[in-house]
Amino acid sequence: MITEQKPARASYDEVVNALRALRKDIDDLVNHSQGVAGLHMNGDIAEWDSLLPGGSFENWMLSVSDADEVLARVEIPADPQPAPLTAEALADALGCFWNAAITAAHNARDPVAMSVASVTVEGFAAVANRLMEVANG
Known part of the structure; x- marks a missing residue:
């Protein structure tokens, strides 16, 4: 009988790095496209200005703002300091x-x-x- 192994739990750093990469990908998508075609099922393009914070349809992308707030609070680990000279x-x-x-x-x-x-x-x-x-x- 073949048993499935559960994947190892993600580390804190892996989650933070994945979230940072996702935010970068979203920013790249926004910067290189006009919006989302077919979002309202009317054939129009929902432009990014209407989907991002402050736009009339911002509810679609509120998790982006939440991610930004979380990432702003993430502690950036300090560079390892060399051991003091004893x-x-x-x-x-x-x-x-x-x-x-x-x-x-x-x-x-x-x-x-x-x-x-x-x-x-x-x-x-x-x-x-x-x-x-x-x-x-």
Whole structure:
């Protein structure tokens, strides 16, 4: 026996996005046509001005105004903010610098580069240690 699976419930974002797309489609239709032919079954075109809010037949399209009001109240999610730079993250970054600097100086086989890297690295190591002390209270 074949059983039908119920579709998953739509998420809030899916519903909002679908409503926004529907409103855009309606706006495109209104902007690219004169109206609705055959609406009053008299052969005339019911022009959009008469169907939209303020028109004599606005009752046909009141749900468009309702959709606009709902969409105006939808909270637009803020762009995700980057994680704040923590003392641990900065200390880790300084440690990465330290390893890279010493490795580069060692690979260069240049005693001056090694001396400069060693002194610089000691300074960064002190900063990293202090940051970790502050972070750990």
